[in-house]
Amino acid sequence: MAASTISHGVKTLGVVGAGQMGLGIAYVAALRAQIPSVLLCDASPAALEKGVSFFETLLKKDVSKGKIQQADADAARSRLITVGNLEDFATKGGKGAEAADMVIEAATENLAIKQKIFGTLASTLPLETILATNTSSISVSKIAASAVGAGVKAGSEEAWKSPARALGIHFFNPVPVMPLVELIPAIQTSPEVVARSRAFAQACGKEVTTSKDVPGFVSNRLLMPFINEAVMALEKGIASKEDIDKTLRLGMNHPMGPLTLADFIGLDTCLSIMETLYRETADSKYRPAVLLGRMVDAGWFGKKSGKVKPRRQ
Numbered sequence: 342m343a344a345s346t347i348s349h350g351v352k353t354l355g356v357v358g359a360g361q362m363g364l365g366i367a368y369v370a371a372l373r374a375q376i377p378s379v380l381l382c383d384a385s386p387a388a389l390e391k392g393v394s395f396f397e398t399l400l401k402k403d404v405s406k407g408k409i410q411q412a413d414a415d416a417a418r419s420r421l422i423t424v425g426n427l428e429d430f431a432t433k434g435g436k437g438a439e440a441a442d443m444v445i446e447a448a449t450e451n452l453a454i455k456q457k458i459f460g461t462l463a464s465t466l467p468l469e470t471i472l473a474t475n476t477s478s479i480s481v482s483k484i485a486a487s488a489v490g491a492g493v494k495a496g497s498e499e500a501w502k503s504p505a506r507a508l509g510i511h512f513f514n515p516v517p518v519m520p521l522v523e524l525i526p527a528i529q530t531s532p533e534v535v536a537r538s539r540a541f542a543q544a545c546g547k548e549v550t551t552s553k554d555v556p557g558f559v560s561n562r563l564l565m566p567f568i569n570e571a572v573m574a575l576e577k578g579i580a581s582k583e584d585i586d587k588t589l590r591l592g593m594n595h596p597m598g599p600l601t602l603a604d605f606i607g608l609d610t611c612l613s614i615m616e617t618l619y620r621e622t623a624d625s626k627y628r629p630a631v632l633l634g635r636m637v638d639a640g641w642f643g644k645k646s647g648k649v650k651p652r653r654q
């Protein structure tokens with residue numbers, strides 16, 4: 342793919358959430374795109390500590406495999422700064438005067454939480470800062486609409502311009518390995534913001550596709566019904582879980598069978614995406630498998646929790 346002609350212009354990147362996705366995004370931004378300051382924010386100091394330790398483990402692994410030099414690893418580590426508050430993105434965590442040029446939110450997949458984050462970011466960051474969400478299925482236009490800062494007068498120029506800087510930048514798990522980023526412009530997003538975001542994703546070493554802001558975008562509109570169908574096949578006793586996965590691994594050369602993949606993504610996430618698809622399209626082909634719901638009810642979210650995580654509300 343030809344490189345974008347527009348520069349991303351990101352010197353300081355903010356990443357909200359030090360979980361699997363946020364950490365992976367911070368990693369490719371610091372190592373591959375060489376963004377000078379990558380601010381990783383999480384309200385939980387323990388999550389930040391765990392994130393930094395995983396970041397360092399990934400660097401060590403890449404050095405030991407000969408993929409990067411020790412100097413590259415040291416440089417990437419020096420670009421990572423941890424912060425505890427969203428407001429720190431405006432002051433570079435007290436380490437400089439320049440505010441973040443782009444923030445990628447990779448918090449919990451919950452609309453209310455994302456709206457709150459976007460409201461705070463819009464209130465504290467300059468109008469030029471790109472505000473991106475890594476949501477896997479929530480309406481980006483709805484999240485973008487909350488990118489109008491507190492105290493902004495309805496109908497003012499700022500109230501109109503603010504959501505135009507928001508969009509979806511959807512990375513895939515594990516972020517350092519998966520070569521794709523899906524861009525999802527909200528209906529409010531400006532073309533310049535899309536072009537700069539494309540350039541940023543390419544600088545992170547990713548291929549880029551674009552999807553309209555529809556439930557599940559392209560990726561999860563195709564992937565989740567496939568996973569859901571595999572759970573239904575298990576539920577109906579069509580084959581054992583081993584044989585369902587083996588069929589897709591060996592018959593179609595998938596790196597993981599659909600049930601293992603669901604376990605890897607998180608059953609709670611798969612269910613939540615299926616619920617969004619079903620609710621927003623009212624199409625019965627997206628009805629979540631009953632077994633998927635039951636497993637989530639039981640707290641069996643997959644690899645991240647094993648079978649012991651308490652029930653979701």
Ligand code: CAA
Nearest residue numbers: 399406477512513514515516517518519561596597602606
């Ligand atoms: N972080 C960083 N690197 C990781 C990693 C992680 N969490 N997990 C594995 N890797 C790296 C390994 O270090 C290894 O690197 P090298 O090639 O340099 O040695 C490489 O990935 C392969 O790992 P393994 O040899 O351990 O295992 P594998 O060959 O079975 O590959 C896999 C693991 C890459 C996860 C592969 O099974 C795979 O591609 N699975 C499908 C993953 C997928 O579909 N992801 C998308 C999920 S959907 C999503 O994310 C979006 C959404 O909205 C839900």
